[in-house]
Amino acid sequence: MKRIATLGPATFSEESVQYYFGTEQYEYLPFKGIDEVFGATVNGTADYGVIPIENTLEGSVRNHLDTIVHEVDLPIQAEWLYPIRMNLLGLTASSAEESGAGGDPDRPYAGIRKVLTHHAAPAQCSVFLKTHLPHAQVDIVSSTAEGARLVREYGDPSIAAISPLAPAKLYGLNVLAPDIQDHDANVTRFIMIGREPIALTNREGLPKTTILVQLAEDFPGALHQVLAAFAWRRINLTRIESRPTRKKLGSYYFYIEVEGSLDSVLIPAALEEIRAIGCQVRLLGSYSSYTFEASTVRSKA
Numbered sequence: 001m002k003r004i005a006t007l008g009p010a011t012f013s014e015e016s017v018q019y020y021f022g023t024e025q026y027e028y029l030p031f032k033g034i035d036e037v038f039g040a041t042v043n044g045t046a047d048y049g050v051i052p053i054e055n056t057l058e059g060s061v062r063n064h065l066d067t068i069v070h071e072v073d074l075p076i077q078a079e080w081l082y083p084i085r086m087n088l089l090g091l092t093a094s095s096a097e098e099s100g101a102g103g104d105p106d107r108p109y110a111g112i113r114k115v116l117t118h119h120a121a122p123a124q125c126s127v128f129l130k131t132h133l134p135h136a137q138v139d140i141v142s143s144t145a146e147g148a149r150l151v152r153e154y155g156d157p158s159i160a161a162i163s164p165l166a167p168a169k170l171y172g173l174n175v176l177a178p179d180i181q182d183h184d185a186n187v188t189r190f191i192m193i194g195r196e197p198i199a200l201t202n203r204e205g206l207p208k209t210t211i212l213v214q215l216a217e218d219f220p221g222a223l224h225q226v227l228a229a230f231a232w233r234r235i236n237l238t239r240i241e242s243r244p245t246r247k248k249l250g251s252y253y254f255y256i257e258v259e260g261s262l263d264s265v266l267i268p269a270a271l272e273e274i275r276a277i278g279c280q281v282r283l284l285g286s287y288s289s290y291t292f293e294a295s296t297v298r299s300k301a
């Protein structure tokens with residue numbers, strides 16, 4: 001059985017990968033931090049690792065992209081989108097009353113003084129936090145679900161977690177406020193890295209290819225030429241982002257994602273053209289991208 005490393009247990013990463021890949025055919029290895037997920041995939045403890053790379057409200061997760069570019073030389077084997085519904089979890093309103101934290105059944109979060117969550121979450125729930133918990137201290141922990149675990153461990157009703165629903169059941173917490181993300185269209189993009197290809201049999205994916213391009217230094221208009229190599233072949237560019245090469249101030253890589261597979265004639269030809277103008281091209285992966293049907297995504301604890 002292939003093993004998949006993910007932040008976990010009960011994180012959005014785990015929920016999303018299990019939504020697509022199911023729980024029968026793969027073994028899931030939960031890790032506390034994303035560095036451990038990268039590490040386990042590199043050292044072979046796991047065959048694949050799940051990495052969040054972009055969110056509708058937060059934008060790119062730049063440090064994860066940088067790790068893939070500079071530290072971890074494993075190709076992207078799959079990509080998927082997953083809707084992120086955040087919840088405020090805490091100890092029950094009645095236990096809050098008992099311990100004198102000021103339980104109010106209509107506003108069960110009124111007595112919350114501290115919120116624990118992953119660093120991506122506060123920006124996704126900024127309206128809720130500003131409106132309902134403007135004075136609460138937000139402490140960043142390694143994952144949303146880890147925040148929920150700590151709420152249980154500390155046993156303090158004035159501490160809550162911003163988290164998926166699954167940890168509510170796992171750690172016996174109450175949902176103090178459901179769906180607190182700023183927009184319903186809050187979606188996170190995940191990638192799976194690993195040595196071997198992986199594909200879903202029950203779902204059609206969109207073929208995609210990701211490359212890293214370092215521009216030729218003495219070639220005016222090099223970026224224009226790179227984009228033109230895709231444009232005139234009618235290859236759809238889905239993302240372009242510049243990141244520092246870390247070698248020289250002002251020197252950048254372009255992280256470029258396009259629709260299409262390396263098996264098609266067009267993409268290898270475009271890459272050849274880009275190399276021919278003196279740019280360095282590194283292939284980060286050619287894989288399927290999956291998306292969800294809203295009605296089939298879990299929404300209950």
Ligand SMILES: O=C(O)C(=O)C[C@]1(C(=O)O)C=C[C@@H](O)C=C1
Pocket residue numbers: 007010011012013014052055061084118120121142143144145188
């Ligand atoms: O903490 C989790 O539950 C994660 O899976 C991580 C993560 C992220 O890194 O963006 C995944 C999805 C959400 O955007 C919030 C957190």
